[in-house]
Structures are given as C-alpha cells and as structure tokens.
Amino acid sequence: MKRGIAVGGNITVDYVKTVDCYPKQGNLSTILSITYALGGALPNVLIDLSKMDNKIPLQAIGLVGNDKDGSHIIDILRQYNINTDLVKQNDSFGTSFSDVITVKDTGTRTFFHYRGTNQLLSINHFDFDRINADILHIGYALLLDALDAPDEEYGVVMARLLDKAQRHGLKTSLDVVSENSTRFAKIVPPSLKYCNYLIVNEIEASLTTGIPLRNNNDELIKGNIKDSLTKLMDLGVNELAVIHAPEGGYAMDKERNYYEQNSLSLPKGYIKGTVGAGDAFCAGILYSLYNEWSIDKALKLAVAAAASCLSEMNATDGMKSVSEIVSLYKAMSGDDL
Numbered sequence: 001m002k003r004g005i006a007v008g009g010n011i012t013v014d015y016v017k018t019v020d021c022y023p024k025q026g027n028l029s030t031i032l033s034i035t036y037a038l039g040g041a042l043p044n045v046l047i048d049l050s051k052m053d054n055k056i057p058l059q060a061i062g063l064v065g066n067d068k069d070g071s072h073i074i075d076i077l078r079q080y081n082i083n084t085d086l087v088k089q090n091d092s093f094g095t096s097f098s099d100v101i102t103v104k105d106t107g108t109r110t111f112f113h114y115r116g117t118n119q120l121l122s123i124n125h126f127d128f129d130r131i132n133a134d135i136l137h138i139g140y141a142l143l144l145d146a147l148d149a150p151d152e153e154y155g156v157v158m159a160r161l162l163d164k165a166q167r168h169g170l171k172t173s174l175d176v177v178s179e180n181s182t183r184f185a186k187i188v189p190p191s192l193k194y195c196n197y198l199i200v201n202e203i204e205a206s207l208t209t210g211i212p213l214r215n216n217n218d219e220l221i222k223g224n225i226k227d228s229l230t231k232l233m234d235l236g237v238n239e240l241a242v243i244h245a246p247e248g249g250y251a252m253d254k255e256r257n258y259y260e261q262n263s264l265s266l267p268k269g270y271i272k273g274t275v276g277a278g279d280a281f282c283a284g285i286l287y288s289l290y291n292e293w294s295i296d297k298a299l300k301l302a303v304a305a306a307a308s309c310l311s312e313m314n315a316t317d318g319m320k321s322v323s324e325i326v327s328l329y330k331a332m333s334g335d336d337l
Contacts, residue, residue, distance in 0.1 A: 005058055006135070007139070009144060012116075013036065014314065015034060039098055043076070045279050046282075048309075048319045059083040059131065062088075063121050063125065064071065065096050066175045072092075073088055090117045094117030097116065098280060099113075102275065107273050108274065119145035121144050128164065128168040130204065137173040138162070138174050139176075141186070142179055159192045172197070174192075185207075192235045198240070209231040213245075225250045229241050248303060251298075257295075264328075277309045282304030284304070286308070300329055304329035307329075
C-alpha cells in the first residue's frame with residue numbers, strides 16, 4: 001500500500017510585488033499590486049500535490065518562526081490536509097520571507113530573501129520513526145544552512161540526511177536553489193549518490209556540472225542538455241535526473257535513456273507570473289513517479305503543471321486537478337497525455 005509523499009525544506013511567505021519594470025540600481029519603478037502567499041519548496045510542492053490529487057497522503061518537515069506568519073503557514077497547510085506534525089515553531093529567528101518582484105509584461109521575477117528559521121533546519125528535525133512516506137523530497141539545497149554545512153564523512157550534512165532516508169526505505173528526491181555563487185560544485189555533488197531523483201532547472205544543472213546551458217544571448221544550448229544530464233548521472237544520481245527550463249523538460253534514467261518534452265505554447269496574456277513554476281513542474285514529476293508513470297508521460301504532466309501555475313501571480317493559485325491539467329495539455333498541444 002502506498003504511503004504518500006513527504007517534503008522537507010524551505011518554508012517562506014512570499015510578498016509578490018508586481019512592477020511596471022525592473023529598474024537599474026538607484027532608479028525607481030512603480031509597484032502595481034502586492035499579494036501575500038506561502039512560498040518555498042515545501043508549501044509550493046505540497047499544496048500543488050494536494051490540489052492535483054487530494055487522496056495522496058502528504059507530510060511536511062520544516063521550521064517556521066514562533067510568530068504570526070509561522071502560525072498562518074501551519075494553518076494553511078492543514079487546510080490542504082497536509083500533516084504538519086513535523087513542522088516546528090522556533091524562537092531563534094522569524095519566519096523566512098521573500099520579496100518577489102515580478103515584471104508585469106514579462107512575468108520575470110527576482111527574489112530578495114530572508115533566510116529566517118530555515119537556516120536552522122537540521123538532520124535532527126527529520127524523525128524517521130514519524131515520517132510515513134514512499135518519497136522524501138528536499139528543497140532547496142544551498143538555501144538550508146545547517147544541511148549545507150560540511151560533514152567530515154559525507155562531504156555535506158544533506159548527503160548524510162539522504163543516506164539516512166534511503167536506509168529507512170524512502171526514495172529520495174532533491175531540488176536546488178538558483179543563486180549566483182560558486183558553491184554548487186562543492187555542496188551539490190556529495191548528495192547525488194544518495195538521490196534517487198534530482199529535479200533542477202537549467203541554471204542549477206549548469207552550475208553543478210560546469211556545462212553551459214545558456215549562451216551569451218540567454219538562449220538555451222539544447223545540444224548540451226544531454227551531456228549535462230549524463231554528468232549528473234555520473235556524479236551519482238541513482239535513478240532519474242531531470243532538468244526543466246522555460247523551453248521544456250528533459251530527463252535521463254539510470255540506463256542513460258534520454259527524454260525531452262517541449263513546453264506548451266501559451267497564448268499571449270496567459271502568463272500572469274512565473275513564481276512557483278519550477279516547483280509546479282517538480283510536483284508533476286513527483287506525482288508521476290509516485291504513480292509509476294512512464295518518464296515521457298511524467299514530462300508531459302510536468303510541463304502542463306508548470307503551465308497551469310503560470311496562469312496566476314503566486315506560486316500555487318494556478319494549480320489544478322490532474323484531470324484538468326491533462327485537459328490543458330491536450331487543448332494546448334493537440335496530443336494525448
């Protein structure tokens with residue numbers, strides 16, 4: 001009998017501010033609207049999964065502040081029938097938050113992030129006697145200070161956590177944050193040998209492998225994607241490496257079979273915001289893995305889930321049920337999912 005999906009990691013609130021343009025440093029732009037929503041890998045992926053299929057048992061593992069935002073987050077997660085017994089409130093720091101600046105005409109977003117309690121989330125918060133799931137997804141590496149910390153035996157604490165999860169019979173999945181740093185090659189690879197699944201975007205894949213996936217004109221270097229996936233598998237990913245980009249989804253399995261799926265062609269004006277699109281794609285992949293779907297089908301569902309997310313400004317309002325996502329894919333691609 002299937003036990004469900006658990007997600008551990010970043011929990012934030014997002015203040016999504018839509019602006020007329022993104023200004024040069026020192027200049028001004030106009031804020032057109034402000035919305036408040038939950039954000040971070042944990043709420044985004046779990047709420048998306050709940051909206052896709054509310055029959056899957058879902059569990060959250062993370063930290064929030066002992067403040068109004070922290071209590072609100074727990075209340076919202078519970079409204080989606082997500083088990084929050086392992087979400088703890090902490091007095092040391094406030095709840096993490098992001099100011100998400102979204103440009104109206106393009107949907108492009110920029111994040112200003114306060115780490116808050118997320119920086120304290122450690123291996124000790126993962127009580128495997130109380131985690132009842134088939135898959136444990138962690139997000140985001142490089143944004144969880146205690147789990148990104150050095151480990152004398154494993155390289156990083158995250159690797160120790162993932163190994164412990166596998167020893168307890170869980171399939172492990174990892175996502176990484178996009179940041180401008182040189183930390184990827186040091187922090188991400190040690191964890192990959194304990195990852196059943198890696199789900200990252202093209203920027204994160206490039207910084208981890210050293211293989212460029214965008215040129216100087218910001219165009220996807222599609223010819224390098226297979227090499228990047230191969231390198232990720234060589235670094236130790238156990239079963240499936242997935243790269244997502246605005247242009248599509250790409251994957252490689254343990255037999256080194258390569259898969260790709262173009263993004264849906266969306267009508268003008270459809271995109272309201274891009275916040276959470278990567279997490280929506282991730283939720284589509286996790287849902288498919290949980291249900292043992294083919295990789296081809298998983299990529300189709302994932303790009304359609306991302307397209308669904310793009311229809312609203314915040315991270316989860318656009319998500320729909322699996323049947324509605326399937327209908328969206330068929331309507332916009334002319335193909336069966």
